[in-house]
Amino acid sequence: MRQISQPRTPRFYFRVTKNALVLFAMVLNGMDNSPAQDDVNARTSQEQQMTDPVYKGQMAAILHQMDIFNGDSAMALIGSFLSTVEQDETEIRYFLLSYRAEVLYYEGLFNEAMRDLDRAEKIAFQLNDSLKISNVYNMKGLLHENIQNGILAIPYLKKALNWFPARPRTQWPLSDLHHIHGNLGNYLTSSTEIDSAEYHLRRSLALATEADQPRAIAVANWSLGKLDLQQRNADSAATHFKEAYEAALTSKDHDVALDALGGKATALIALHQFKEAERTLTTAAHHLNTHFKAIGAATRRNFARDASRAFEDMGNVKNALAQTHVWRNLDSTIAARNTHQALATQAELLRTDNELLIERTERERVAEVLRIERYRRRMWLIGGVLILVALTMIYYVNASRQRNKRQLAESETLRVQQAGLIHELQLREEIGRDLHDDIGVGLSGIKLRSEMALRVEQDSDKREQLSKLAASAGDLIGNMRQIIWSMNTDQAKVEDLVVYTCNYARNYALEHSYELNVVANGPWPERSLTSEQRRNVFLSVKEALHNVVKHANASKVTLHIAAHSDLSVEIADNGNGLPEGADLGEGNGLRNIRKRILSLKGRIEVRSQNGTHIHFSIPLAQIGNESSIA
């Protein structure tokens, strides 16, 4: 029973469908006598709770590719799917990693498969999902068997068994309990723990039967048959192989059926039922021919090997050589294809890894560009707002500055105007003074010369002319002095006007021999008068006194000056008074006085009763700038 002495059993107790397992068996088991043990995840369809139709479609495509053992396509699909899955979508990542590990396992790339399983294990513990943990351990067990030896696989499979939940639920197919028992049973078979092996295989069979999974039933029976062959229990083995064949026929798992027939033939030979064995082999050959396309190369090779040994044992050398030939051909073909497949898968893995890296880099780049763009937009927004604020502030500052500037310019203009006015006044005063100096000196010279001449001139005509000349010059000088005085900014106070006027009146009275009573008592308002005010008031008094001398023939004159809010001046004489109707056609003097006073917005009152009484007043409040009254 050499076949039995090579107990390396296939590790196809994954999830998934029978087709997948068939191909796995072919790919992985190589020369091993490894029938395609079926196992179907009972919960595959029922328990899928698809959340995303896109994911659902993609995942279905991957599973389909795996079911038809199209490793390249499955790898490509898983790779592209993984690149679009975000890092935080851990559950979907788990399934994809688990499936890729499965594909890699089919391809014989055990280290790569282990890498994915390590990642899947982390996720499974993160998710705290015992089914997913169990699934990882089941697959790791299978991998360890292939990497090292079956003994090391057993602890993993036991862990898988321990972790398997009471009520497994999963979106997509994962390892089922009968898979784990089946795998465990197979390893235990090879490690001579026969009782345990039998227990697990029977448990697997029971579970598969319970779940009504014909392929799983067939595979379990096949495994039990193998165990029986190992135990040289050919009778029981033949029965199991027979049941396996029947179950496989039911589920149309032609590969398992072929395996089962191969096993049955071996068992029958062990029982020395050569005819029956030959018949079985003929049936098998017929089955192989009928379902050639549905049976993988590995299964065919295994069958060829079994058949070759069977014919050899039966002494049918010709058939034995023919089957050996088929076996060797298939073996080298499979080996070549396996190598090619492995290389292609490795290349695909590298490519997808690379693409993944590129895609991730690209995504990161796009994300970075977006981030920068967002940042830039935010900066633009903030910058825009800041610029707007700044512009507004600049506008207001500028506007207020402009306003200030304008005000400054206005006040400066005003100041300049005032300065100009002051300067003009000073200039006027200066010019007036200079003019007066010059003309005054000239007139003084004329007057002095005339008066000097008078001292010696005897001719009366000439004397009269000289004295007239001197008088005219004197008058001119006097008038000029009065004008200069009125323009003198140094003499602008009310008191200045009062003293000047009274002094003039006194001198005039002395000159013209009448009695003058001056009533002009302070205190006087500390207030400046305009030169117009001073000139017009003074000249009005002068005019009035002149009238007194000229027309009134008075002996007594009263000059009364008072100042409060108004400057009030009264000139009263004891003379003739005004002639009848003089009110209408006032003499030149009186008209001039009226004109002067009205020009100062003042009031004038003229009465003729026991002499002439002139009373005028001018407002002070309007003109003065400092209104305090001392």
Place this chain on the structure above:
Amino acid sequence: MGTAASIKVSIVEDNKVIRETLRSLFIFEEGIEVFTVHSNAEDAQLRLDGVCPDVVLMDINLPGASGIDCVRSLSQRCNGTQFLMYTVHDDDQRVFEALKAGANGYILKSSTPDEILTAIREIYEGGSPMSAHVARRVVAHLRPLRDDTRVLKDGLSEREQQVLALLAEGLLYKEIGDRLSITTGTIKQHIHRIYEKLHVQNRTEAVNRYFGR
């Protein structure tokens, strides 16, 4: 003419007509003799060096140095000399400046020859004129110094103050004389002393200023 009693008068006047008229006036006037005649301040300062007239009739407005400057320098060397300012107008700040600088009186250029001669004689005898305008300036000048002990010591007498106050009110000499029962001559002597005290005051002020008091 030329007697010991003659008042020696110097003329400083830039107007040739007036200068020559005055010269002829004084030449023909008994009791007055022309000491020197100058057409500018510099000439007067140069020639009145070591020799001093009794009265200087001084124009204020001169080319070059002013009559005020001339008075200030000449009054230092000529103690007894009276300076009579000859001015177009008596309400000029410059008249008061001249009085502070050492002048003893002033007379308007519009004055008649008789008035000029009278003024020269009066000032020579210690009498000075004072217009209301000048009086008010003097009052204004002395007012802020009233509390100063030195000023009080050198200050005006009661009568001088009365005269000054009435002049400042615009009263005439005659009216003041009537009120104070004194003659016009006495008034003018009071005024003369007021001017002298103004000079002292002015010099004290200068010294005080010099010592930073």
